[in-house]
Amino acid sequence: MAPTLGKRKREGADISKKTRKASSEGPESAALNAQEIFRRHFETQFKPLPVIHKSTKIVDVAPEDDLEEESDWGGISEGEEDRVQVVEHTDTHSRIAAMSKEELKAFMSSKPPKPTTEPSLLRGNPDTNEDDDPSEAANLKKDLALQRLLAESHLLEPSKNPTLSGNNRHKATDLRLQALGSKTSILKQEKMPMSHRRGIIAKQTEKEDKRRREARENGIILEKAKMKKSSEGKRDRGVGAPGVGKFSGGTLKLSKKDIFEIEGPKRSSSGRGGRGAGRGRGKRGR
Template identity: 30%
Template sequence: MSQDEDAAYLKALEIQRRNFEAQFGSIGDLGFDDKLDKVESEATSSSDESLDDKETNFDGFSSGSEDDSSSLDSEEEKEEEEEALAEEEAGSPPKPKVVKLNTTTSELPHAVPSKTERKLLKSGRAATLSELETINKRASKQTLKQANKLAKEESDNLENDLKLQRLLKESHILANNVDPQFSGADLTLKTIDFEDPTGKSRRRILSSRMSELASINKTKDRKLESMPMNMRKGMIAKRDARVAKYEQEAREAGIVLSKLKKGQVRDLNAGRGSTSSSERLGSGKSLGNKVMKRERGLKINGVGKSTRNGLVISQSDIDRINNQGKRRGKKR
C-alpha cells in the first residue's frame, strides 16, 4: 500500500509540474536549477547500465525477453515525446497567461443596453428605424423635462432665498407685532384675515424697504427729519445714556452683546413705533470736528521743497546732508 500511495503522489506531482510548465515555462528557462533533470539523467544512466548488463547476459529468445523489449520500447517512446515537448518549449519563449476578470479592463467602453434593447434581444429580432427614432425622441423629451424641472426648482429656491433674507431683515419689526392692538381704521373686511402685516408694522417695513432701495445709488447722506436743534441734542443725550445703562447692566449680568461698527449706535427700540429713531436722530455718533491732516505719503526724510518752478534746496538741507550742523554766529 505504501508503494501504491507513493506512486499516486508522484503521479500527481508530475501532472502539477506539466501544468506549471505549460503555463509559465520550464524552471530552467526561468533561471532556476531544475532538480528533476538531475534525477532523470541519473535514471537514464542507470537504465543504460541495466540494458548493457542484459545484453551481456542474453541467453536466447524466450517469452520473457519479448515482454521486456515491449516495455523498453514504450519507455523510449515516452522519453522521445518528453524531449520533443521540451525542445518546443525551449524554442518559443514562455508567455504569461492573461486572465480578464472584468470587462472594464478592455480598451473599448462597454455600453449598457437599455430596457427596450433588452426586450428586443429577448424577442430575437433587430430594432427597426422607426423604433429607434421613437426611442431617441422619448430620451430627448425626458432630458428636456428634467432640464425644465431643474430650472423651475432653481427659480423657486432663489425666490425662497430672497423671501428668507427679507424675513430675517424684518424679523425685529414682526417680533413686536405678536399681539397687535389694531384700531378700527387699521382693520377692514378685506384685511381682517390678511396674513401680511398691517398698521404700524406695515409702515415700518415699507419705510425700511424704501431706504434699502435708496441706499443702492445714494451719493449724499440722508437728511434727518426737521426739528429744533436743542430738542434733537436732548434726545441724542437721553438715547446715549439709555444705551450706556443697558450695556452696563448686561456687562454686570455677564451677557455678551453683539459688536457694533465704529460710530454705530445700538438701537434699543428697534421695530417699535410707526417711525424709527434713526429718521430723527441718525444711526451713528458724531465723531467730533477733528482736523483731518492731508496724507503726505511715505514717512521718509525728504530733501528740499517741491514748488511749481521745481525743487528748491536750501543751504540748511545741504549742510544737514554733509553733517556740518548749524552755523554759529561769529563772536564779537
Template identity: 55%
Template sequence: MAVTLGKRKRDAYNLGVERKHSTADSDSEALQAIFRRAFEAKFEPLVGAPPPEHEIPNALPKPEEEDEESDWEGIESNDGEVVEVVEHPALDNLRDRATKEEMKAFMSSNPPPTTPKTTSTAKQKPKPMEEDSSEAANIKNDLALQRLLKESHLLDPSSSFSPSGTNRHKATDLRLRSLGSKASIMTQEKMPLSHRKGIIAKASEKEEKRRREAKENGIILEKVAMKKSAEGKRERGVGGPAVGKFRGGTLKLTKRDVASIEGPKRGGAKGKRGGRR
C-alpha cells in the first residue's frame, strides 16, 4: 500500500507542476482576449489578427487540492465552431474601378480594341559616358570634314590649311551662306562707279573665257540667263506734280502733257457750221 501511495504522490506532484504551467498560459491568453474584446468594442476590429484557437471559459480554475483528488484527464478544450471574418477592401476598390472602366467603354461609341494594351515598364538603360564622348567626337569630325570639302577649292597646295587674306574672307562668306545668309559679304553696296564698271567688265570677261574654253573642249554648259530690264514708270516723290517736270521753281509741260490734259478734240462735219438749231 505504501508503494502505491508513494507512486500516487509522485504522480500528483508532476501533475501539479504541469497544471501550474498550463494555468499560467491560460491566464495570459485570457488577459489578451479581454483586452482584445475591449479594444474591438471601442474601435474597429484588428485586420489580419489570428482567430483565437479556443474559447476561454468564464469559470475560474478550481483549486489545486480538489484537482489532486480527481484523476488527470488532460487539458480541456472546446472544439466549438469559430467564425472567422476576413475583409479585403483593396479588392473591392479594384472591382469598383473595373466596373467604372467597363461602363465607360460600353457607353462610348468607339469600337473595342482588338488587342489589349501592353504597358512596357522596362526603362531604357542609360548610355555610358564613353559612347556619348565618342558620338560628340564623330559629329565634330564630320562638321570639320564638310567644311574642308566646301572650302577645298580655296586652298593652295603650297600654303597651309588655314586660309588667310582674301581666301579667309571667301571662306567666311561660304560659311555664312551655308547658314542661310541671302547677301554675300563680298558685295559692296557703295563704291565709285568706275570701280563697279571695272568689276562687272572683269566678271563678264572671265565668264566669256570660261564658255569659250568649254566650247573648244566640247563641254556643254548651261544656258545664259537673260536678265530683263526693269521697265516701268519712274517713281515720283510725294507732293510732286503728276504732269510735267518741276525745275527751278517752274512747271514745264510738253505737248504730250498738254494733249493728255485737254483730251481728244471733237471736230465738226465738213462744210457745216455748228450752231443752234
C-alpha cells in the first residue's frame, strides 16, 4: 500500500504543479492548454478560416517569432519563407471531449445502446452550405408549391370555390399523406354502427356489380376484378399454440392434409412395420 500511496501523492503534486505552471507561464508547458490552442489558431490564421475567433485577432505577434518558440515545430525550410505556410493541427482528444447530449441520452437510456451510433464531434464542422443563398430556398418552395398544385388540381376542378379550403383541404392532406406512405386514409371513418358499415359495404359492392354488369352488356372490357384476398398462407399462430391443425373446443383437429404432411410420403409398409416392432420389443424388455 505504501509505495502506491507515495506514487499517487507524487502524481497529484505533479498535476497540480502542471496546472499552476500552465496558468502562469502558459506557452512553456508542453501540455495542451488554452494558450497553445490559441497559438495554433494563430498559426493557421494565414489560411482563410471559416470561423474567426476573436481572441486570435487580439494577439498580435510576428509569426516567425511564434514559430521559433514552438517546441514541436519542425522548422521552416529557407526556400519556402515567402510562401504561406499552412499548419493543420487536428487533435482528436480535444475534438471528442465529451459525449454529445443525444449520444449521452441514447447511451444512458434504459434500452441497450444501438451499435451503429456514430460519434458526433463536439465541434461541428463549420457550415458547409454557406454558399446557398435565399433565392435557392425560395425556388425550392415554389417548386414544392407547383408540384402540389399539379398533383391536387383535380380536386379544385369540380368544386365551386377554387381554393384549398374546407373539404378540399382535407382531401389534399389525405393525398399528401398517402404520397408519404400512409397506409390508411384519414377520411376513412373508423368507428360507426355495424348497420351503417354493412350498408356502406353493400352499396359499394352493388355499385361495382352494376358497373361490371353494364360494361359486360355493352361489350366493354373492364379491368380484372380484384380477387377477394383470402387469408395469408401462414398465419401467425402465436407462441404457445400448436404448429399444425386447428385448435377448437379443446381439441386439436387435424385435416387429412395435415396428417399427410406429418406422415410424409408413404413408404413400403415392411420397413415401417419392422421398426415399429423393434421399438415395441425394446419397451417390453425394459
